[in-house]
Amino acid sequence: MAEDDPFAFDLTEGDDDTAAESSAYDYRFSNAIEGRLRKFTRRSDFLSSRLRLNSSLLLDAGAGSLYVNGFFDYDEAVHAYDKRFRAYLYELYGRINGSEIGLSGSRLSVGKIRLSWGVNDGRSTIDVINATYMPDPMANGRTIYKWPAWMARIEQSTSLGNIEGVILPFGKDRREAEYGSPWELESVHELRTMERDGVIFLNEHVNPRKPEWGGRYIKYMSGFDFGAAYYSGFSDLPVVRRVSANSFLMEPVRSRVVNISGAMSAGSSTLRAEAAYTRDAAVYDRNGNVYYTDLKQVIAGWDRNFNNDVYANIQLFIDHYDSFQDDYGLTLSLSRKYFHDALNLGVNAMYGYKNEHSVETFAEYIVNDSLTINLRGYWIGGGTDSSVYHSYERNDYVEIGFKYYL
């Protein structure tokens, strides 16, 4: 009979891989090995040959949970300017669910957390809680890599919307690129070189360890999401100021940003928009002296799935400074999946009007549930002499990589 019965299967017994599990994990330990080989296209050497063990542990006790995620890296290619071996604590946080202790709809999280606000995904005006990870800043062709920070986050759901507040008692956790790193900003490299040559004194005070805080309100509605946020923190990149004739201080400055955002579905498309006002954003004049001006930003985005396997995402942005040159451009993501979504081919890109650009083409192939391999090409550059993109213009690379879940 079993031969005739198409339902004579039991996915919950026999093979451990197909055994049904309880939904609430008491304990989960996960490991993955990641490898990447990045070869410069404009230089003879390698940008990275990193092998990473990525481990995470989740403990769930019902009323609360604890999560920790860390890396162990070995990268031979960075030996000229950085350590080959490194261990990182990426995330470590505990969470208490208020509903378990009579506070329905509330939640408290404390620890080292990666937290992203905003509705746009290529570029956001309010993704300012975590610092850019400067030793390896490009997550892909249109987004930057952020580093978690120690914080306390409290959330409360109400009938009028969701409210949350965050406080970072020590501010962002900034990680600067090492001297000589391909990701070291040109201007910083020059200062560091002069400091090493004894020409100037440079104080790199990139983590002032002062509190940052913010709050967000977001209302999820049928057809439309609306959000408003405020954040008072220190700038992502440190600002270089001349303290005396031959003494410089490299330190982030406090900035305050107010943001509103909205996202709505329209058929197969999603429309997203953000607007933000930053008071006293730091900019440099032609002589390299820092001054402050208000910044107004608008981002409008559209993304859509075509024919189930093609995804397109375009965002237009404009940064308007009251007394500085405006910046505007777009981010783009276009991809198509093949072979039952096993192969994903695409491009991620950012283009600014000063020819600032980063373009990533990629092919990701999911071999099975444990193994994914990828090929990438990455081009970056353009911009004015002082721009970040200009600093990275010799960093074009091609990559072959993999991720294997143990």
Add this chain to the structure above:
Amino acid sequence: MMKKILSACGLLLACSFFPAQATAEDLTGRDIAVMVNEADSSKDMHRNAVMVIERGKQKLVRKMEMWAVHNGDERRSLIRFNAPADIQDSQFLSWTHDDVNREDDLWVFFPSENIVRRISGGGKKSAFMRSSFALEDIEYRSVDADSHEFLRNDSVNGRDVWVIESKAIESKSDETGYGRRVVFVDKEYRLPVKIEYYDTHNRLLKVMLAGDFRNIDGIWSAGKMIMQDEGKNSRTLMQYTDVVYNQGFDASVFDHNNLKR
């Protein structure tokens, strides 16, 4: 009054509250679609699911946990992925409305960024976790999002069925990847035992079979499903476990703030 139809495995959530088998032979397609929708009398549901995708010699395993609640003219559902590792803790939250003039709402939680992001309802047309199912196959669909035509009485595996054809109305055609669905509704369970999916060029894309029907807390439910891709050496098996209804769980399960690792 009764406006919703459950599609594919959404249909298999449903239960029967009709004590007697309908005998009227003048049932319309919509009558049957409404009947299927009526079968789901539960206020809420929770279950675990194991999905095995068989593609040639390759076998891919997905494990997930599902919640659903029916509140007035709105149904909310949450799917949380427990395996494989690369999508672990990702979550889909959807609101589906009886009113066909309102678009469905869908949000995704990405654990790596700790962010909840709205995506378009059109995303439901894509393959569900690389399986033969689409997300729209496992989400609820308003009865009036489709026109329903009664085709015939028939039998599947010796069981009497009604056969209806469902086509998306014009304003909803952009939200489905199918040109039409032929649904074989078991006359006792009031649930589909088979669904044929056709594209807009009337080519058969895939066939879903439902089985292992069980009466749980007075509600008929299918415990297993098979989605077979037409003309391809590929099929997906789905099995539900720990199915419970009407537990009255905390509504905060569907709170966006609850979408967490």
